[in-house]
Amino acid sequence: MGQRVTVEPATFTLVDFDAAELEALVEGLLDQLGLDGPLTLEVDERTPLGRAVITSLDPLVLEVESGALQDARSLRSFSAVSSTNVLGRLLLRVRDRLDPAFGEPPADTDLTFPQAAAWDAYSVGRLVRLGHDRFDERQRRLYQFRTRHGFSDVADAAFAALWDGTDLTWADIERLSGDAAAAAA
Amino acid sequence: MKKLFPVEELARDDRFRRVAIAERITDGRSPANAKNQEKLQGRLTPARPDAPDAARQLMHGIFTGEIQALEGAGRTCWDFPVGKVTDEAPDAVPFELKLDMARQCWDEARHCEISVKLSDWMGTVIGEFSEATFLYEAACNPDPVLRLTGVNRALEGLAIDVFNTMREFGDSAGDPVLEFCEDWMLADEVTHVKMGSDWLRRLTATDPERQARALEFQRIVDKLFSLGGFRGEDDDSPVRLARRFRELAGFDTDEMDELAEISRESRDEATRYQEQALAAADGGA
Numbered sequence A: 001m002g003q004r005v006t007v008e009p010a011t012f013t014l015v016d017f018d019a020a021e022l023e024a025l026v027e028g029l030l031d032q033l034g035l036d037g038p039l040t041l042e043v044d045e046r047t048p049l050g051r052a053v054i055t056s057l058d059p060l061v062l063e064v065e066s067g068a069l070q071d072a073r074s075l076r077s078f079s080a081v082s083s084t085n086v087l088g089r090l091l092l093r094v095r096d097r098l099d100p101a102f103g104e105p106p107a108d109t110d111l112t113f114p115q116a117a118a119w120d121a122y123s124v125g126r127l128v129r130l131g132h133d134r135f136d137e138r139q140r141r142l143y144q145f146r147t148r149h150g151f152s153d154v155a156d157a158a159f160a161a162l163w164d165g166t167d168l169t170w171a172d173i174e175r176l177s178g179d180a181a182a183a184a185a
Numbered sequence B: 001m002k003k004l005f006p007v008e009e010l011a012r013d014d015r016f017r018r019v020a021i022a023e024r025i026t027d028g029r030s031p032a033n034a035k036n037q038e039k040l041q042g043r044l045t046p047a048r049p050d051a052p053d054a055a056r057q058l059m060h061g062i063f064t065g066e067i068q069a070l071e072g073a074g075r076t077c078w079d080f081p082v083g084k085v086t087d088e089a090p091d092a093v094p095f096e097l098k099l100d101m102a103r104q105c106w107d108e109a110r111h112c113e114i115s116v117k118l119s120d121w122m123g124t125v126i127g128e129f130s131e132a133t134f135l136y137e138a139a140c141n142p143d144p145v146l147r148l149t150g151v152n153r154a155l156e157g158l159a160i161d162v163f164n165t166m167r168e169f170g171d172s173a174g175d176p177v178l179e180f181c182e183d184w185m186l187a188d189e190v191t192h193v194k195m196g197s198d199w200l201r202r203l204t205a206t207d208p209e210r211q212a213r214a215l216e217f218q219r220i221v222d223k224l225f226s227l228g229g230f231r232g233e234d235d236d237s238p239v240r241l242a243r244r245f246r247e248l249a250g251f252d253t254d255e256m257d258e259l260a261e262i263s264r265e266s267r268d269e270a271t272r273y274q275e276q277a278l279a280a281a282d283g284g285a
Helices: A021-035 A080-098 A111-129 A135-150 A151-161 A170-184 B021-025 B051-079 B096-120 B134-138 B145-171 B176-201 B208-225 B243-248 B253-284
Strands: A003-008 A039-044 A052-057 A062-063
Touching: A003 A021, A021 A039, A021 A080, A052 A080, A052 B051, A062 A080, A080 A111, A111 A135, A111 A151, A111 A170, A135 A151, A135 A170, A135 B051, A135 B096, A151 A170, B051 B096, B051 B134, B051 B145, B051 B176, B096 B145, B096 B176, B145 B176, B145 B208, B145 B243, B176 B208, B176 B243, B208 B253, B243 B253
Parallel strands: A003 A039, A039 A062
Antiparallel strands: A052 A062
16 A cells, blocks of 8 residues: 655755654644545745645645745744644645535636635635634734735625635635625725 | 843843844745746735735734834934043934934834734734844944944835835735835834934034945945845835835935845845755755
């Protein structure tokens, strides 16, 4: 039987990350979210930026820049909390995409900023309820949502529905995002 | 009470973590290595995919900078004797200079409070990001003229650029709170830079050699604070040189042209450091 989680590279030279620690963290998230794997996590340690994307669903491949996994207070240092936040959010997207009842969202690269912010709000809200809070994640995601949908009461109400949402579909997310954006127009 | 207070002894609780400028510059990673370069770098506008988080991080940097600006202006009120410059007191300053510094302390304290509230608004917790202390380090120069030139012209000048960028970000993102707060703080920064320009001129009116040393110190601080092209006039500079506001604060066109050139040099040097570090890492792998 193959390895459930593979981290590439196996050894890091530009950052103080440990592949085994990352593998264990991802395995824990897969268990908690009810996902099987196998999963490959490709970490680009040559850049300090924080981009994190799903590049393939079958096989499951996540591509992450090193800044997304580091402690924002300490250059090159690994942060389990930040990594859980970033990878957990991506894996919830994976779980949504694998659920036929969720609908058919566009590819990650085709998501608009408002769509991405709305899906993030829904994903991180669930992640926090699973016990993975990080600093003030709700306010952070609210700010992201407002920046992408306008600063209005309608946008805040849409955000609350996403953040507290369970069993939402892509159509629900699109509708809430669209309503919020329309109020600002 | 101790004079010329060292940076290591600044009071901070355990939420704050410092990262030295050398550590940042010698980080072997480079944004230039990112596979997807699409708008990830460049000016801080909502068009950047990472804009909300980049704005939060910059706001945290502003907050820690305001703390150090308060500490620096406070030290300038205390570190130097009042009176005329003599052989016995070469660092003496007029009382009116201390009044200006006291007023600046009041402004900076208010900016700290505004920055904390803005951080709350944006979802940032104090200490979520690291603190760079080089602003205060520039405020440790034992010559009051050099200190004021380095702090009030170079660093507060950078604050003009940063606040103007954040104000424009607030405007284009439709964030009325951010735009309003940055606009008011920007007005104060213009005043602080003007103070530096005025005191430099008055204190060195009969001492061109001291003025030259002060301007050289300003250039050094400006280069450090260009942070590898962080502030400049190129399209990929996150913070843009705010020429109009700098003009109001006493900068002439030649000075601003020179600043733009310093920023370019700083970016080129940072690129070279990163390439060397990357080559060393590849060689060792």
